[in-house]
Amino acid sequence: MSRARIAAFLASLALAPVAPGVVQPAAAATTFTVPGGPIRPGQAVEFRATVSCAAPVVCSWTAGDGASLADGGVFAHQYAALGTYPVTLTVDPDPGTSGDETSETENVSVVANRAPTGTIRVVPSLPVAGQQVQLAVDAADPDGDAITYAWDVDENGTTDSGGPTAAFTQPFAGVRTVRVTLNDAFGGSTLAAQVVRVTAFPFAAFGAAPAAPVAGDLVTFTSTSQDPDGPLTEQLWDLDGDAVFGDAAGPIAQRAFPAAGVYPVALRVRDADGVASFAFRDVPVTAPAAGPVAAAQTTAAPAATRATRIRPFPVLTIAGGFNRRGARFTRFVVDAPAAARVGVTCAGRGCPFTRRTFRPGRIPALERRRLRPGTRITVRVTQPGFIGKYTSIVVRRGQVPRRTDRCLRPGSTKASACPAS
Numbered sequence: 001m002s003r004a005r006i007a008a009f010l011a012s013l014a015l016a017p018v019a020p021g022v023v024q025p026a027a028a029a030t031t032f033t034v035p036g037g038p039i040r041p042g043q044a045v046e047f048r049a050t051v052s053c054a055a056p057v058v059c060s061w062t063a064g065d066g067a068s069l070a071d072g073g074v075f076a077h078q079y080a081a082l083g084t085y086p087v088t089l090t091v092d093p094d095p096g097t098s099g100d101e102t103s104e105t106e107n108v109s110v111v112a113n114r115a116p117t118g119t120i121r122v123v124p125s126l127p128v129a130g131q132q133v134q135l136a137v138d139a140a141d142p143d144g145d146a147i148t149y150a151w152d153v154d155e156n157g158t159t160d161s162g163g164p165t166a167a168f169t170q171p172f173a174g175v176r177t178v179r180v181t182l183n184d185a186f187g188g189s190t191l192a193a194q195v196v197r198v199t200a201f202p203f204a205a206f207g208a209a210p211a212a213p214v215a216g217d218l219v220t221f222t223s224t225s226q227d228p229d230g231p232l233t234e235q236l237w238d239l240d241g242d243a244v245f246g247d248a249a250g251p252i253a254q255r256a257f258p259a260a261g262v263y264p265v266a267l268r269v270r271d272a273d274g275v276a277s278f279a280f281r282d283v284p285v286t287a288p289a290a291g292p293v294a295a296a297q298t299t300a301a302p303a304a305t306r307a308t309r310i311r312p313f314p315v316l317t318i319a320g321g322f323n324r325r326g327a328r329f330t331r332f333v334v335d336a337p338a339a340a341r342v343g344v345t346c347a348g349r350g351c352p353f354t355r356r357t358f359r360p361g362r363i364p365a366l367e368r369r370r371l372r373p374g375t376r377i378t379v380r381v382t383q384p385g386f387i388g389k390y391t392s393i394v395v396r397r398g399q400v401p402r403r404t405d406r407c408l409r410p411g412s413t414k415a416s417a418c419p420a421s
Helices: 003-015 292-300
Strands: 044-049 058-062 074-078 083-092 102-110 117-123 132-140 148-152 165-169 174-183 189-198 206-209 218-223 232-238 252-256 261-271 276-285 315-323 326-335 341-347 355-358 376-382 388-396 399-408
Touching (some): 044 083, 132 174, 165 174, 206 276
Antiparallel strands (some): 117 132, 341 376, 388 399
């Protein structure tokens, strides 16, 4: 039926008298909506009429692929093959009257599914052994489909986690490949992979000779530092305890100490990746032996009433690595007489405790734990009736922790200057 004949027919309906109580069917525009986005083979799609298909109106559909007719305001269908198909909606406002049907056709294209794409980001880009590594995939689906994720971060071929992010911690230096499979709902799948190299903190350590120097002796410090995955590119010394590394460079340094006391010496090493570590060591220096005259005078002198230091005076040996995220101690040792007690406080993120008392020796609770910048560790070594040792260590961002050494008067927890001898 031509559009002119349909228009004439509708005009005649409008002019014809209507019996009381009879509802005249209204002809409406035969529009319908098509699914947004691409249509893939096997995808369930719906076409919806935008006119009323309530009785007595009949809406009929054809999919254009040879499928049988369907009726109703919503037409659900699945196309099996790629191609362009004419979808037709026919609206019959009054099935009892012939010639009043109207139809509309829209072409829809069924296209091949496109798989998701994605790249993996690694933070930090060069992680250190023992540091948690954060992974994120920047994924997108060209068809706008939802994406599911399956991560394999330990190279065993099984799924470890889902979602757009994942994490892992590797306790040793080495290389691993992390993978994430990106899937959409229509069988599209992509495997994204990223090689992650995990470096390690170099090992910082040094010895001193002579082992028991006397004031005025030239002490030689020899680095025994190593890097597990490459050469060391920097070895710098702090020989005067001012936290400035530059008093000497290289594997050997020397210094003479003018008077008896305990002197902190530190070494900072760095490897080819820029990863750095440090070692602190106290050097006890004794006074020269007294001559015969001085010895006689000392014997004849009245007993001293002032307090003396713990003997031997406590010695701290501390080593570890540091970066912008903080510091991690690999060795934390307090050597002191068996009668002494070691009180330790820790304030800051990553502290395993706030206050504890230990016997002299190694303190493993402070080892192998990342301490954030700003964390302060205070060590007080005391023995009743003796002057004790006070050391404060502050973790700094991207720098060797700052160390401050002082003394503790008998019975006091407040740090003060150390006596001359």
